[in-house]
Amino acid sequence: MMATLISFERLRFLFNRLKERLWVRPLVVCLLSVSAVLSAKLADGTPLGSYFPELSIESVQALLSIMSASMLVIATFSVGSMISAYSSTSNTATPRAFSLVLADDVSKNALSTFVGSFIFSVVAITAVKNAFYGKASLFVLFVLTVVVFAMVIVTFVRWVDSIARLGRVGSTIEKVDNAALASLLRRRNAPLLGGIPITEEAQPGKEVHCSRIGYVQHIDMVALQAWAEEFDVIVEVVALPGTFTAPNQVLAYVRQASQDIADKDLSRLTKAFQIGDDRLFDDDPRFGLVVLSEIAGRALSPGINDPGTAIKIIGTLIRLISQWNEPAPDNCHKKVLYDRVAVPSLSVPDMFDDAFTVIARDGAGVVEVAVRLQKALCSLASLGDEDISKSAEYHAGLALKRARKSLDIEEDIAHVEKAAEFWCQ
Structure with a gap:
């Protein structure tokens, strides 16, 4: 079936x-x-x-x-x-x-x-x-x-x-931007991939592992739902698309099982997880943020020394996160399609780590990048989302510490600190 x-x-x-x-x-x-x-x-x-x-x-x-x-x-x-x-x-x-x-x-x-x-x-x-x-x-x-x-x-x-x-770098940034935006909006419109949320009181179930080493590229929710209905269980997904898997990593838990499930049946379950050697943009919104951050990091390397590209990518990241935070359209159905598959939501702190860690580290010694990063994080904090505000505040403080340690001229440090005054109010 x-x-x-x-x-x-x-x-x-x-x-x-x-x-x-x-x-x-x-x-x-x-x-x-x-x-x-x-x-x-x-x-x-x-x-x-x-x-x-x-x-x-x-x-x-x-x-x-x-x-x-x-x-x-x-x-x-x-x-x-x-x-x-x-x-x-x-x-x-x-x-x-x-x-x-x-x-x-x-x-x-x-x-x-x-x-x-x-x-x-x-x-x-x-x-x-x-x-x-x-x-x-x-x-x-x-x-x-x-x-x-x-x-x-x-x-x-x-x-x-x-x-x-x-x-060209500009054309590549545009393509990554479009791919990341499409993936983010798709996840915004279906934050749980059509499944049910994971409850805190849920009891751990039987662990499901995969023998193949690689990245989760796609999860077949229809196959998971059909398997869960066949055995009358709840499948709790652990490894979202973009997660690196190994034999010791858990792909999912099988909860509320009223019978012992054979290993061969569990192997059928693992086939619903598409495992590949590389991460893909389609179902992995964080990958687009990672790639944009990598481009900015390479632009900030001493061999290239192109802070303008890094500043452009900071603006792109701000726009992507802002659009992801916008309410889903009214015609977008968020009803539960797979009532036997529990799926975690996308982690906002992980998204910020993917987007800003490399830029804050490699751009700490470039005053214009450090200032633009502080202003960008301030704008994200004003979106009104609690998780986004906390993550923005954390990364702004971390970026300020790196800038103070990397910059040598007092006036440059004062310029960055002035841009970070939002967090000191």
């Missing part, structure tokens, strides 16, 4: 993993190109042929030959440019953002168009040279060739504009 249930969230997770594969979209476009070449033959069986002008085979062959010769070169050039952009992302930003750059739609569409056009022209030339087309179908093929050629030109112009930004 559990294997037959596939939730929308599970499909979304699998679809996103498929989107990250560079070969998927070019393969689909290649198949469509071959289908378009062969489907042109259908025009010969219709009376439309009498309305079409007669074209010479040589003219169509010449156009297809030009396309086939140029598309392979352009496709090779595009791959080289994309690889350079991917390398730039790892060197100037952080390797953790590589998956987002790899999933860039403009680059994938460009590569797919170039490769698909090459396949289209090669298959069409082969068909034309073997007298596969009649008068009507040859004209249809000519029209398709002109359309494909126009698509190539438009795609190339758009791609050149995009590749100039792809891999």
Whole structure:
């Protein structure tokens, strides 16, 4: 029963993993190109042929030959440019953002168009040279060739504009920002993933472990609910997406079990936890904060010395946390969908640790970064949320201590202390 249930969230997770594969979209476009070449033959069986002008085979062959010769070169050039952009992302930003750059739609569409056009022209030339087309179908093929050629030109112009930004720090920050915001809003709208809250008086149950070492990437709540209903138990999730797991780490507890549950049945339960080698942005809101913090930390390194990027990321982090703190929309259902799965909520102190620890540590000796961090944390404290205010106050005090120890000039220290006056009131 559990294997037959596939939730929308599970499909979304699998679809996103498929989107990250560079070969998927070019393969689909290649198949469509071959289908378009062969489907042109259908025009010969219709009376439309009498309305079409007669074209010479040589003219169509010449156009297809030009396309086939140029598309392979352009496709090779595009791959080289994309690889350079991917390398730039790892060197100037952080390797953790590589998956987002790899999933860039403009680059994938460009590569797919170039490769698909090459396949289209090669298959069409082969068909034309073997007298596969009649008068009507040859004209249809000519029209398709002109359309494909126009698509190539438009795609190339758009791609050149995009590749100039792809891999740059600003573009990478924007992609991480969008991925983190989507994940945060998804968790805000479903803080318990559709499950029930964990009660303090709940008794510990049977521990569930996983033999694989890695990160929890996704939790299949439908599978957990089905398993819990089958054995009439409550499953208490411990390892949220982003948690590092090892054989000695607990994934979940099984509570209120009225019977002994075999190990093989518990192994079925662990299959609901997708374990992988890397953290993913989809269901792990904290990962986006970690990656943004890493980019800021690298910008503050002596080799790069770019405090402006760190200041920009501080503003991005403030906006992300502020949007996460906003009330969920009225049309967002927060009803319990899985009444046998207890899920912990996202920890605000952990979010602040992920977002600001690296910046406060590496930017302690940069007065403009230390001042901006104090002002940013003050703005977060004014949001009115108690957990956010406490975490902001804690990190502001810690950042002030680091700044006092790292700064040498009294005027710089006084500047940071003035920015921190909010906490001394």
